[in-house]
Amino acid sequence: MKKKSLSANATFNNLPLEKQEAIIHETVREFAANGYQKASLNTIVKNLGIAKGSLYQYFRNKEAIFYFVFEEFTHRVKQTVKDGTGQERSADFFDRVKQVMLAAITFVDRYPDYFQIYLKVLFEHDVPRREELLGRVRLFSREYFGPLCEEAREKGVIRRDIPVATLIFLLDAFFDRFLQGYVQPYLDGGLGMAKMSRKELTVKIDEMIEVLRGGFVGEEAEKVKK
Amino acid sequence: MKKKSLSANATFNNLPLEKQEAIIHETVREFAANGYQKASLNTIVKNLGIAKGSLYQYFRNKEAIFYFVFEEFTHRVKQTVKDGTGQERSADFFDRVKQVMLAAITFVDRYPDYFQIYLKVLFEHDVPRREELLGRVRLFSREYFGPLCEEAREKGVIRRDIPVATLIFLLDAFFDRFLQGYVQPYLDGGLGMAKMSRKELTVKIDEMIEVLRGGFVGEEAEKVKK
DNA sequence: TCATGACATGACCAGGTGGTCATATACACG
DNA sequence: CGTGTATATGACCACCTGGTCATGTCATGA
Numbered sequence: 280m281k282k283k284s285l286s287a288n289a290t291f292n293n294l295p296l297e298k299q300e301a302i303i304h305e306t307v308r309e310f311a312a313n314g315y316q317k318a319s320l321n322t323i324v325k326n327l328g329i330a331k332g333s334l335y336q337y338f339r340n341k342e343a344i345f346y347f348v349f350e351e352f353t354h355r356v357k358q359t360v361k362d363g364t365g366q367e368r369s370a371d372f373f374d375r376v377k378q379v380m381l382a383a384i385t386f387v388d389r390y391p392d393y394f395q396i397y398l399k400v401l402f403e404h405d406v407p408r409r410e411e412l413l414g415r416v417r418l419f420s421r422e423y424f425g426p427l428c429e430e431a432r433e434k435g436v437i438r439r440d441i442p443v444a445t446l447i448f449l450l451d452a453f454f455d456r457f458l459q460g461y462v463q464p465y466l467d468g469g470l471g472m473a474k475m476s477r478k479e480l481t482v483k484i485d486e487m488i489e490v491l492r493g494g495f496v497g498e499e500a501e502k503v504k505k
Numbered sequence: 506m507k508k509k510s511l512s513a514n515a516t517f518n519n520l521p522l523e524k525q526e527a528i529i530h531e532t533v534r535e536f537a538a539n540g541y542q543k544a545s546l547n548t549i550v551k552n553l554g555i556a557k558g559s560l561y562q563y564f565r566n567k568e569a570i571f572y573f574v575f576e577e578f579t580h581r582v583k584q585t586v587k588d589g590t591g592q593e594r595s596a597d598f599f600d601r602v603k604q605v606m607l608a609a610i611t612f613v614d615r616y617p618d619y620f621q622i623y624l625k626v627l628f629e630h631d632v633p634r635r636e637e638l639l640g641r642v643r644l645f646s647r648e649y650f651g652p653l654c655e656e657a658r659e660k661g662v663i664r665r666d667i668p669v670a671t672l673i674f675l676l677d678a679f680f681d682r683f684l685q686g687y688v689q690p691y692l693d694g695g696l697g698m699a700k701m702s703r704k705e706l707t708v709k710i711d712e713m714i715e716v717l718r719g720g721f722v723g724e725e726a727e728k729v730k731k
Numbered sequence: 732t733c734a735t736g737a738c739a740t741g742a743c744c745a746g747g748t749g750g751t752c753a754t755a756t757a758c759a760c761g
Numbered sequence: 762c763g764t765g766t767a768t769a770t771g772a773c774c775a776c777c778t779g780g781t782c783a784t785g786t787c788a789t790g791a
Binding site for chain 1: 779781
């Protein structure tokens, strides 16, 4: 399948793949490091050793460059999630939550800069077409967790006395912060997740999901009480 | 008690209180709207109707202005939390969590701009003295939730089969996202918390804390099973 | 050999930034 | 009144930004 993008000019698509990739790589790096507004096209062309005019023959303007990069991001996200959760589709609610988390970890390990860009967009208010871009990644909370919770609720796997929207919110909050903590050490509450091996990480995830399942009180403590 | 700040020059402290407050107000607004780097001193002085030179007689530079604002923020945070949780110090773990949440809501209602600044700092990497500033607000996860969890764990109120650090992480994740969702509607997962009355909000909080307590499975569902 | 068109270049532009400073003003005190 | 001091001012500076464009290079094909 050939690559084609509406946000890049034909000139860019005609470039040798090597050069395309170099440009993408440097551009992603710059946006990840500085967000949209502060990212400097001058820096990009300097690091690439090309003229600024060239960049403007590949893309209409800064916005188009960013848009192009974000398209790459969403594409990679969807691919990774599909790969990670597609096979051995476990029926258990909590197992599936775990699978999504592992897929997400895989993603941020593989494409840390892309994830940084996403985080930047989340908290930078004047990114062009921001709402549209973020909407595309909403798949986690609404498209994925939503049906998952609904189904589990109907089957009686999760409690029915709490509105499903509240459960989704909590799941999403937990999921999001988990990823953020993994990437931004100052958000992990001293857990040191950034430096964990995949194995240690899995243990932590299991712990957390166990708390999601049984709550802060836990079944053990509950039993003792009665 | 007189106000005194090391980050503001004497000239600023000598100013009539009215003027001081006007300057603080506009400065907070600008930083909240644009974060540190993109906040424009030109905009601030234009909106205030003062000369740029004046601003530089009140503060050494942009960094000092920001530092001053952040000091105001931490001061207000501590005050609000103290006011909200000080009286009727309930002994119950979950009640106390609830109290902190309500105090936090009170804070972001009263000082939305200050909270925006905090969020901006969280995700803007090149804020001067960023680590130091963020460290001061860490009181939630470490100084407050930490001892709270330890104590509850010893009393047997919360489960002992999960490391306390993990519990704190989850509590912090939930707490943080709850506040962010309250302030940034696109993060609330369609719950519409931004527009809730204090009463409705309390109901939601109760729901969430109930999930924290009993987990996604819940005690009802659990009972039925057995 | 020459013409065409795709691609590369960097000087240049207008507009914005944080920061400076010589000068003007206002007010208190003798 | 005159003098000294604290405050106010805005033109100005160097630097950086995204964006433009006239000019140059070069491979292709006739």
